[in-house]
Amino acid sequence: MQITKYNQSCLLVETNDKRILIDPSNIDYTDVMYNKEWVNIDAILITHKHQDHCYGEIIKKIIERDNCRVYTSTEVDKYNHFDNTIIVKENDIIEIFPNIKIEVTHAEHGYLTGMRESNNEIIENIGFIIDDGKIRLYTTSDTINFYNDYKCDILCMPFNGNGLTFGIIDGINFAKQINPKLLLPIHMQHPKGIMNPNIDKLKQELEHNCINYKIMKIGEKINFNDEKIIEA
Numbered sequence: 001m002q003i004t005k006y007n008q009s010c011l012l013v014e015t016n017d018k019r020i021l022i023d024p025s026n027i028d029y030t031d032v033m034y035n036k037e038w039v040n041i042d043a044i045l046i047t048h049k050h051q052d053h054c055y056g057e058i059i060k061k062i063i064e065r066d067n068c069r070v071y072t073s074t075e076v077d078k079y080n081h082f083d084n085t086i087i088v089k090e091n092d093i094i095e096i097f098p099n100i101k102i103e104v105t106h107a108e109h110g111y112l113t114g115m116r117e118s119n120n121e122i123i124e125n126i127g128f129i130i131d132d133g134k135i136r137l138y139t140t141s142d143t144i145n146f147y148n149d150y151k152c153d154i155l156c157m158p159f160n161g162n163g164l165t166f167g168i169i170d171g172i173n174f175a176k177q178i179n180p181k182l183l184l185p186i187h188m189q190h191p192k193g194i195m196n197p198n199i200d201k202l203k204q205e206l207e208h209n210c211i212n213y214k215i216m217k218i219g220e221k222i223n224f225n226d227e228k229i230i231e232a
Contacts, residue, residue: 001135003223004220006218008190009141009156011023020043020096021044023047024055042068046071047073048126049080073089088104088126099132100132108144109144127141135154142158145170154183154184155178155183155184158186159197160188160196165187169205172206172209189218
């Protein structure tokens with residue numbers, strides 16, 4: 001399984017000859033992404049309607065160009081009306097390609113005063129576990145802590161806090177509960193610096209808790225095979 005990191009929670013997952021794009025963001029978007037990187041896409045997974053996870057204009061262009069399918073919630077579909085949409089909900093397990101399935105997980109987006117009035121409140125939020133038969137990658141969406149018994153090899157989760165997603169301490173507790181082989185912190189590139197975590201403190205706490213992690217740069221690729229990271 002090869003993983004490419006883009007801004008916020010956007011990941012390109014390549015496995016079993018398929019290319020799966022997760023939460024393409026409007027933050028720091030450039031046409032190079034559409035023209036050279038987000039190409040030959042077989043499926044798009046969208047966790048919720050915020051534009052830093054769902055850049056509708058570009059998603060529509062990708063769908064038209066690649067004739068790919070979109071797996072997302074009723075709420076996202078209500079605001080975007082993408083072609084080739086397959087509506088999914090928490091606890092669904094769907095074989096999206098031979099030897100690749102997605103499990104749709106619970107997620108609880110945090111709330112800040114004013115989100116309802118500005119139409120930014122998230123009513124329907126979901127995460128995804130991609131299972132290729134050998135490796136399970138779980139991307140949580142923007143979520144606060146909740147009890148679960150999900151299992152994965154790679155855990156991709158936000159650490160920006162501010163009442164919207166995990167902070168450092170509650171996020172580490174969530175990660176320890178799941179106990180992945182590799183943790184990939186995501187959602188840490190907001191244009192407003194106050195929305196992002198203290199990276200040095202995050203590293204310190206992850207290492208103190210003996211969590212195997214990698215903080216990827218934008219555009220960086222890794223391969224995960226046999227429980228090891230192989231630099232792409």
